[in-house]
Amino acid sequence: MTSPFAETSVGFAIGGEYRGYRGSSLSDLLSQTPGEVLGNGAANPDTSGRYNVYEAFGELIVPVVEDRFLAKNLTVEVGGRYSHYNTTGTSFTYKAGGTWEPVSGFKLRGNWQRATRSPNLAELFSPQTTGLDNFAVDPCQGARGALAPETNAAIAAICNAQGACRLCGSWPDRGTFGGPG
Numbered sequence: 768m769t770s771p772f773a774e775t776s777v778g779f780a781i782g783g784e785y786r787g788y789r790g791s792s793l794s795d796l797l798s799q800t801p802g803e804v805l806g807n808g809a810a811n812p813d814t815s816g817r818y819n820v821y822e823a824f825g826e827l828i829v830p831v832v833e834d835r836f837l838a839k840n841l842t843v844e845v846g847g848r849y850s851h852y853n854t855t856g857t858s859f860t861y862k863a864g865g866t867w868e869p870v871s872g873f874k875l876r877g878n879w880q881r882a883t884r885s886p887n888l889a890e891l892f893s894p895q896t897t898g899l900d901n902f903a904v905d906p907c908q909g910a911r912g913a914l915a916p917e918t919n920a921a922i923a924a925i926c927n928a929q930g931a932c933r934l935c936g937s938w939p940d941r942g943t944f945g946g947p948g
Contacts, residue, residue: 769830770829770830770831770832772831772832772833772835772838773830773831773832773833774830774833774834775830775833776830777827777828777829777830778827778828779825779826779827779828780824780825780826781823781824781825781826782823782824782825783821783822783823783824784820784821784822784823784824785819785820785821785822786819786820786822787817787818787819787820788817788818788819788820788888789815789816789817789888790815790816790817790888790889790892791813791814791815791816792811792813792814792815793813794811794812794813798810798811799811799812799813812894814892814893814894815892816888816891816892817888818852818853818854818888818891819852819853820850820851820852820853820885821850821851822848822849822850822851823848823849824846824847824848824849825846825847826844826845826846826847827844827845827846828842828843828844829842829843829844830842831843837869837870838867838868838869839868839869839870839871840866840867840868840874841865841866841867841868842865842866843863843864843865844862844863844864844865844866845861845862845863845864846861846862846863847859847860847861847862848860848861850883850885852885854885854886854891855885855886858883858885859881860880860881860882860883861880861881862878862879862880862881863878863879863880864876864877864878864879864880865877
């Protein structure tokens with residue numbers, strides 16, 4: 768299938784994926800004893816955990832116009848991904864963008880996307896410990912006071928950039944616009 772103004776065919780991709788993750792950390796007796804190793808005052812207990820992910824995705828790239836006046840190439844692309852984590856639930860992410868090349872050697876591209884981030888094994892299953900080498904509270908997940916993303920714009924920006932902020936009041940939408948790259 769092609770556009771009436773382009774010779775290149777529409778491109779697409781669809782697929783599915785299953786991923787299973789598991790991990791563990793086994794500490795020796797000294798590491799499990801508070802104050803014995805590294806001088807940090809905290810014990811390092813054994814940990815283990817697992818989770819799985821089911822995903823389905825699709826992408827479409829449509830050459831709209833080719834080899835015309837002020838449109839050597841005009842392409843639109845869209846894509847989406849449905850993810851289901853047995854630990855954190857379901858999310859839908861997407862992208863939409865395009866490329867316009869009015870003449871050879873000059874290209875403008877733009878993209879808009881919604882991204883999410885699910886916690887990894889360590890974030891899900893590490894026990895909470897108190898010591899010099901572990902933060903008791905993740906600022907992106909509910910810190911209070913000076914580190915709270917609701918009141919600290921710098922922390923909110925970092926958490927949003929990582930797609931990790933549950934409390935910042937916005938989804939991590941991203942847009943780009945640029946020239947050759």
